[in-house]
Amino acid sequence: MSFKLLARSASRLPRLALAISRNSLPLASTYSQHSQYRHHSTKTVRLTAENYPDVKRDPRFAHLTDTDLAFFRSVVGDKQVITDSNDLAAYNEDWMRKYRGQSKVVLKPKSTSEISTLLKYCNEHLLAVVPQGGNTSLVGGSVPVFDEVVISVANLNRVRSFDETSGILKADSGVILENAESFLAEHGAVFPLDLGAKGSCFIGGNIATNAGGLRLLRYGSLHGSVLGLEAVLPDGTIYDSMHSLRKDNTGYDLKQLFIGSEGTLGIITGISILCPARPRSVNVAFLGLESYDKVRETFRRARADLCEILSAFEFMDRKSQVFASRFTGLPHPLAGEDNTDVPDYPFYVLIEVSGSNKEHDDAKLESFLESVMEDETVADGTVSQDETQLKTLWRWRESISEAxxxxxxxxxxxxxxxxxxxxxxxxxxxxxxxxxxxxxxxxxxxxxxxxxxxxxxxxxxxxxxxxxxxxxxxxxxxxxxxxxxxxxxxxxxxxxxxGVGFQKKHYIQYSKSPVEIQMIKDLKKHYDPKGIMNPYKYI
Amino acid sequence: MSFKLLARSASRLPRLALAISRNSLPLASTYSQHSQYRHHSTKTVRLTAENYPDVKRDPRFAHLTDTDLAFFRSVVGDKQVITDSNDLAAYNEDWMRKYRGQSKVVLKPKSTSEISTLLKYCNEHLLAVVPQGGNTSLVGGSVPVFDEVVISVANLNRVRSFDETSGILKADSGVILENAESFLAEHGAVFPLDLGAKGSCFIGGNIATNAGGLRLLRYGSLHGSVLGLEAVLPDGTIYDSMHSLRKDNTGYDLKQLFIGSEGTLGIITGISILCPARPRSVNVAFLGLESYDKVRETFRRARADLCEILSAFEFMDRKSQVFASRFTGLPHPLAGEDNTDVPDYPFYVLIEVSGSNKEHDDAKLESFLESVMEDETVADGTVSQDETQLKTLWRWRESISEAxxxxxxxxxxxxxxxxxxxxxxxxxxxxxxxxxxxxxxxxxxxxxxxxxxxxxxxxxxxxxxxxxxxxxxxxxxxxxxxxxxxxxxxxxxxxxxxGVGFQKKHYIQYSKSPVEIQMIKDLKKHYDPKGIMNPYKYI
The missing domain is CATH 3.30.70.2740 (Alpha-Beta Plaits)
Structure with missing residues (x-):
């Protein structure tokens, strides 16, 4: 593969031929690292209870009985009650292979009302519950610590509706992000969120953890794009606020509390979300810079010059590129023909632009690059010529995690x-x-x-x-x-x-003041007075 | 003034010369209707208590005493305690001149800590409180109903900081929206919200009422753009969450509750908000359409074709244009040379596009208009040639309210x-x-x-x-x-x-389910157990 190299000074800057535009062109992060990463080690993960002996099982919680199991089976059917220890393993163990719980039962309800019945029962019988989506948490948020009952939303996986005029998608919480994305691509829209684990993670989990990812710069946070929510509260109450309205100023915006609550307030069962029109053209530039200050300056100017088409601005230090280079074995995009090593720039930047008109996007990107290279804010760079190159450039950012x-x-x-x-x-x-x-x-x-x-x-x-x-x-x-x-x-x-999950529960005071922490604790108690939802985590 | 008319069929469509671009070009809504409207009648407004005899003063609340006044003076100083009946009038009466309260005192603290001291006192002494910003509520939300103490944030009016790289503005809640906008314009940024009352309304009030306005289509809701908040709770607790982070996933996003709470949970004293880069070019097209279905179809195509530069899509029925025409006395933008009457189209649409490159924006708009006129989705139209025409076109949308x-x-x-x-x-x-x-x-x-x-x-x-x-x-x-x-x-x-305010308090059940209403009531009680904040309203 050969990249067209940008010259180091603007006078030598060749006319850039940018990536071809395709309606179906994927946005950022087409390179999924997930499945590979998960199985990089086969050794048994130690029990969380052993690793963290200071964390004790809350004696208030009941132990699972045969009566409980019989009730669960009566609600969701025999097949949706998992008790076989081999089958349970995947639900007890986290994606990072750092945490392992000891749950004896996983429930896979098929409807919001089944979840309501289950939660009501667990709440009344003081059975602790862990809601689980795609189980891709990086902070141990989606697996049990002890013997909590796991309620998986994997069987709530339908797209409910999509309105092409407004771009509003309504779907069950258990829809896999990549499936939502594929569905939307067929309808000229894009999910306002993208992340590496998209092949596994659920959109309900994305909302429950307020996932950020690669499109936040362009489309903003989920607090802005989620329009409605359906969730089951710990006592079984169904909070149905599945509005398809961009504006509704009647009462506190309760759904916001669930965005980022990590399963501690209830179980999200449905979402209504605003999906932007799908860009018709995507381009990526990969740049080398001589200092962190120049990274910041490049960002400032990208915001001003690329404005409405800027869709990602990622930075990487040289060390991260050395790791990526070793891991992938590929020649670095800014390396010379003879020397495939990572060049000496201390910092690298990946800029993605996307818009509705390829010619315009190309022209804006070219003019921006000319400007930042002319005054030596940027030392070197390359621009993708086609979709394959675009994916390869992204790989130098995305493979860092695995590397x-x-x-x-x-x-x-x-x-x-x-x-x-x-x-x-x-x-x-x-x-x-x-x-x-x-x-x-x-x-x-x-x-x-x-x-x-x-x-x-x-x-x-x-x-x-x-x-x-x-x-x-x-x-x-x-x-x-x-x-x-x-x-x-x-x-x-x-x-x-x-998020916070299990890993950062005891560090929240470094981000939040005592007043904020008390307010968070008070809200938790307000909505989950018995504390059955995702215990030992978050707060 | 002459507008370049678009021909009715694409074959006759002339090349469009669009509005000149200027860095300082204002976005939508430069035509403020506020001051004129306020004084359109001089007759005395009837007391809310007389108009709504079913609403009774809550006997739990204390009556203002000289001891209270002395305390207030000791906190904010004599000059910031208003008790003169002439001076009180403007704070008791709403902008619509539909509601009139009977407050005997207005307090104008100069700091968050003064507000904290005042609220703590009022809470302890059961004095009901109405927080007041620019007092431009359209639902009677910002004036007292009976003798509540008014706490105005007018003296909290400093811009605290602005970061040009990230676009994050931190400011007191009492900054007038137009002042924030002017400040940002000087720094190449734009406030992510605009509305007719901008010359009077405060940014704190905008957040407290989750104001929508004219830029929501482009920049999304305040739930997405507000990054941090400082507020005083009813008991005087200062909730300081003035973060300048686009991402923070530690704990429930408490600030969201204040966005749209209309002064019922506390008093917002500071905000941190993400301000987009200021577009360098703004264009407006004004179109005539033959049915509502065609309005929707035009919107669907504008989302796809204008995508990242679409900044407003407003529609108006013919009747609204007849009113605007009578009111302004101007010839309608789509009228002929001889006949200045409003043409016969049942619907009109105003489309605003804004972006970083005028040529590109012009080309996109032109291509879009050609496409929708060619297949007769749009019957007629005109495009602004300069900033004056842009403002005039907007006037046909914005004068409807007054008309x-x-x-x-x-x-x-x-x-x-x-x-x-x-x-x-x-x-x-x-x-x-x-x-x-x-x-x-x-x-x-x-x-x-x-x-x-x-x-x-x-x-x-x-x-x-x-x-x-x-x-x-x-x-x-x-x-x-x-x-x-x-x-x-x-x-x-x-x-x-x-919002809800006083006017719609008893109609909320038409928008919200019993479960939602109960959850809202429970939260109100959670944060304001004595109910002193903006009583008789909201919920």
Whole structure:
């Protein structure tokens, strides 16, 4: 594959031939990492209860009885009550293979009213419940900790309706994101969210975790695009607010509470969501830059010059590209013909533009690139010529996550920080690990191979991956609470898009004030006074 | 002024010369109707307590004492405690001149902590409170009903910060929307909201009422663009969540509850909001169409063809244009040279596009117009040639509100309805009023001149104005609950953007189910157990 290289100075800049436009062209993130990643290790995951002996089973909760099972079977039918230990494994274990629960039953209801009956029963009998979607949580949010009853929404998987004029989709919560996306593509629309796990994750889980992903820069957060919701409260009450209205100013916007509640307030069963018109043209530019300040400056100018067609602005440090290069074995897009190594730029940027008119998009992107290269804000770059190249360029961003685990494992931090200070966190973490003699890329006796940074700069969202050869306790102690303290000092968020789940429950005070935490606790108690919904997590 | 007319068939379509682009070009709604409208009548407004004798003062609430006044003065200073009856008038009376309260004191604190001290005191002493911003509510939400203490945020009027890279504005809640807009224009950004009352309304009030307005189609709702909030709860607790993060997934998104809470949960004192890059070019097309179905079809195609540059899609029925024509005395933009009357098309559409490149926007708009005229979806049209013409075209949409009061008064309904059924509400209301012998445009002995419809079709938001010669009880009885029943039957909202306030408190059941209403009531009690915040309204 050959990329058309941009010259380093504008005077040598050739006319760019950009990617061909196709109505069916996929947007960002066509490269799914999910299935591969899940099975990278076959060793048994230790029980969460063993790994975290300080977390105790809440003695208030009842233990599952045969009477309970008989009731569950009467509601959802024998086949939708899973009790076989082999079958249970996939529901007890998380995608990261860090957590393993001990649930003895998984229920797979087929309707909202069945869920209502189940929850009412569990609430009355004090049976703790874990709602589960595609089980792709990165923070242990979707698996049981002890013997909670798992209620899966996998059987709620119908698209209910789509209105082509308004772009409003109504669907069950168990629809797989990729299926929703394929359905919408046929109707000239696009789901306002995209992420790596789209082949597995459910749209209900996306809403329950307020997933961010790759289209947030363009289409905004789910708090803006979700128009209606159907959910079952812990006591079995069905909250039906499946409106297809863009505007409704009558009363508090209750559905907002469920967006990002991670299954602690109830089970989302249906969503109504505004889906934008599908762009007809998508282009990607991949740039090399000489400093983080120039990354920021490039972003500022992309917002102004590319304005309405800017759909992604991702940045990667050089270290992340070195990992991706090793992992994929591919020549780097900005490497020379003879030398396929990752060039020396400390930072790389992937810019995606998408719009309704390919010629216009090409012209805007070209003019923008000319401008940022002329004054040397950007040092080098390339632009995709077709869909294959577009996917390949995205791969240099998307394979980082997998590549990070190449040496054995990874400590992943997903934080929000104000832009000016965003990258310095990676430097200070790397420095700290070096100071403690824990980090070396070359020396395999050190537990840490490197600390790399990348992410959605448009959203102020940094992914810090500390790539380790082993999960050493001293590494964890060097990182935590250090990382969280740094985030707190800069008024950032300790979880930009992955949520809180089990992993970050005890760190929320680094992002939220005591007043906020108390308000969150009060709301939890308000809606789930018995605390049966997704216990031991979130708050 | 001469407009370049589009020919009725595409073969005669001339090349369009569109409006010149300017960096400082204002977006939609530069024509403010506010000050003029406010003073269209000088007669005294009847007390709300007299007009609505069924609404009784809650005897639990304390009466203002000299001790209270002394305390208030000690907190905010003598000058910021208003007790003079002449000075109080403007705070007691609403913008529509339909409601008049009897408050004996208005407090104008200068800081969040002063508001905290005041609310804590009022809560402890059971003094009911009305938070007040620019007092431009259309539903009586911002004035007292009886003798509530008014707390105005007018003195909280500083822009706190603006970050040019991310576009995040932090400001006090009492900043006037137009001032925020001017400030942002200087920094290449735009407030993601615009509305007619912008010269008076406060951005805190915009958030408290979840204002919709003219940019929602492009920039989405405030639930998506508000990133952080600072508010004082009824007990004086300061909820400080002034984040400048696009992403923060730690805990329930509490700020969402305040967006659209209309002062019933606390007083918003600061906001952090994402402001998009300012478009460099704005164009407006004004079209005549032969049916409502063609309006919908035009919208469907505008979404697909104009996609990322579509910034407004407003529709107006012919009757609304007749009113606007009489009111402004201007020749209609689609009228011939000899005949300045409103042409016979039953529907008109105003399309605004805005983007970063004028040539591209012009080309897209031209190509779109050619396409919809070629197959006669659109019958006639004109495009603005410069900023003056752009404003004039907007005036045919924006003057409708004022024009509606020309005969004496207006019953305003602001509803959301699914698009297919949206306009039929206007027809059925007009028919009903005719059947009852109440409506005639010519016969001035009839109380109703006409029922007209217009609104933001992009948002499914219909404004139904029943223009009356007098506020006759039989007209009100013919309209209510009829209008609300129609909305309910179509699962619409009885208040798309104006909110609930005092006017619609007893009609919320037409938009919300018993479960939703109970949940709203429960939340109100959760945050304001003594019920001191903006009583007699909302829920």
């Amino acid at each position: 990070s685990t190449m040496f054995g494992g990874v400590f992943k931090y997903d934080v929000s920080l104000p832009l000016p200070k965003m990258y310095s966190l990676v430097d200070s973490v790397a420095e700290r690990l070096k100071e403690k003699g824990l980090l070396s890329f070359e020396d395999s006796s050190k537990p840490v191979a490197d600390a790399i940074g990348y992410g959605h700069i448009g959203d102020g969202n940094l992914h810090l991956n500390v790539c380790v050869r082993e999960y050493a306790k001293e590494v964890e102690e060097a990182l935590e609470p250090f990382v969280y303290e740094q985030v707190q000092a800069n008024r950032g968020s300790i979880s930009a898009e992955h | 509606s009061t020309m005969f004496g008064g207006v019953f305003k309904y602001d509803v959301s309805l699914p698009l297919p059924k949206m306009y039929s509400l206007v027809d059925s209301v007009a028919e009903r009023l005719k059947e009852k012998g109440l409506l005639s445009f010519e016969d001035s002995s009839k109380p109703v001149a006409d029922a007209i419809g217009y609104g933001h079709i992009g948002d499914g938001n219909l404004h139904l104005n029943v223009c009356v010669r007098e506020y006759a009880k039989e007209v009100e009885e013919a309209l209510e609950p009829f209008v609300y029943e129609q909305v309910q039957a179509n699962r619409g909202s009885i208040s798309a953007e104006h």
